[in-house]
Amino acid sequence: xxxxxxxxxxxxxxxxxxxxxxxxxxxxxATNVFEGLRAYWNPADEELYCFRLEEHFGRFRESMKMMxxxxxxxxxxxxxxxxxxxxxxxxxxxxxxxxxxxxxxAGMEATGPTGLYINPRRRGRLSNAGxxxxxxxxxxxxxxxxxxxxxxxxxxxxxxxxxxxxxxDGYDAPIFLNQRGEVAxxxxxxxxxxxxxxxxxxxxxxxxxxxxxxxTLIEEICPNILGMEVVERDIARTELYVAEExxxxxxxxxxxxxxxxxxxxxxxxxxxxxxxxxxxxYMDIVRGEDKRYQSWRTPTYSAVTx
Ligand code: PMP
Numbered sequence: 001x002x003x004x005x006x007x008x009x010x011x012x013x014x015x016x017x018x019x020x021x022x023x024x025x026x027x028x029x030a031t032n033v034f035e036g037l038r039a040y041w042n043p044a045d046e047e048l049y050c051f052r053l054e055e056h057f058g059r060f061r062e063s064m065k066m067m068x069x070x071x072x073x074x075x076x077x078x079x080x081x082x083x084x085x086x087x088x089x090x091x092x093x094x095x096x097x098x099x100x101x102x103x104x105x106a107g108m109e110a111t112g113p114t115g116l117y118i119n120p121r122r123r124g125r126l127s128n129a130g131x132x133x134x135x136x137x138x139x140x141x142x143x144x145x146x147x148x149x150x151x152x153x154x155x156x157x158x159x160x161x162x163x164x165x166x167x168x169d170g171y172d173a174p175i176f177l178n179q180r181g182e183v184a185x186x187x188x189x190x191x192x193x194x195x196x197x198x199x200x201x202x203x204x205x206x207x208x209x210x211x212x213x214x215x216t217l218i219e220e221i222c223p224n225i226l227g228m229e230v231v232e233r234d235i236a237r238t239e240l241y242v243a244e245e246x247x248x249x250x251x252x253x254x255x256x257x258x259x260x261x262x263x264x265x266x267x268x269x270x271x272x273x274x275x276x277x278x279x280x281x282y283m284d285i286v287r288g289e290d291k292r293y294q295s296w297r298t299p300t301y302s303a304v305t306x
Contacts, residue, residue, distance in 0.1 A: 003015065004120045004121070004122070006118065008116075008117040018117060021104070024104045025104075026104060031154075032100050033060065033063035033067055033101050033151055034099060034151050035057075035060045036250075037050060037051065037053065037096070039086065039094070040286050040288075040297075045299075047300070048091060048301060049288060049297035049299055050298045050300055051251070052251075057075045059210065060099060062150060064114070067147070069112065070114050073114075073116060078099065081116065081118055089120060091120065095120050096252060097121070098119045098121070099118050100116070102114070127172070129259070130259030130271050131172040132172045132173075132258075133174065133246075133258050134173075135175050135177060136165065136166065136174035137165070140158065141158045142207055143207050149208070150209070156188075159187030159188060173186055173187065173248070175240065178206055182202065182206055183239075186248045189211075190208060190248065192247055193243040193245065193247075193266075194245035194274050195243050199222055200230070201230055203233065213249040217230060217278065221278060221281050225290075240261040240262075243261075244266065244272060245257075245267055245272025245274055245275050247272075247275045249282075254279070254282060255282050
């Protein structure tokens with residue numbers, strides 16, 4: 001399989017040439033912010049469609065602002081870079097991309113110069129059969145310690161520790177509680193459950209990322225396709241054990257079912273019916289089979305602007 005090149009500050013380079021100076025704040029303090037998004041290949045149109053690109057650029061900008069980066073890029077510059085990395089690699093398949101902005105200056109006070117790279121990755125689905133999760137003994141970092149509602153690389157050390165511990169203990173993935181002891185999210189995905197027939201997810205004030213997929217479910221798919229409003233409320237740990245269904249969602253995870261928590265099977269221990277319906281509704285939207293949401297799908301090869 002052809003190796004995909006990385007777009008770095010205007011050039012396409014092989015992986016080994018996409019390097020950063022060791023004394024940069026980017027390397028030493030993980031002073032970077034990023035977005036992870038998918039583009040879906042449509043063979044009939046011969047086109048790659050990025051899903052909710054505008055919202056990803058918006059959050060990328062908020063991440064740079066909150067982490068006090070100098071922001072040299074317009075959305076048009078970012079879109080141009082996305083098109084260059086896809087066209088330069090002649091991508092004609094589903095693809096996941098990391099857009100990463102980083103601080104090249106040295107030291108804790110560095111706010112620039114800001115560099116940009118885009119790493120295109122082949123990334124399949126995590127699990128269709130469902131994940132066996134645990135409640136992590138690592139707490140989700142508080143928004144008062146480091147802004148957890150945005151995507152900065154340093155935040156992901158919290159997720160990394162929880163994931164490695166979950167794996168060491170024989171689970172597929174951890175679920176974080178926040179510092180108040182309420183359910184927060186996964187390492188790279190938002191958390192939803194079905195309890196007493198309602199779809200429930202923690203509010204954005206519960207130390208979670210402001211997820212684009214979460215908003216897509218709350219604002220559109222659940223009310224307008226399934227006919228079910230999402231309840232945004234705190235979730236207690238033990239509710240996890242008696243939930244009928246649960247799933248993670250995210251640009252990378254799409255909708256990924258959870259079938260047990262701390263070895264308690266959810267429902268009958270298989271992927272739940274509401275989760276199944278949401279998964280299909282979501283995939284129909286991102287692939288354009290549901291024609292109502294074309295404005296969320298940005299074609300990258302034909303000449304358009306975001
Ligand atoms: N929470 C965390 C911690 C994440 O890293 C992600 C992935 N970006 C999500 C939730 C889901 O966010 P989105 O739907 O915007 O991809």
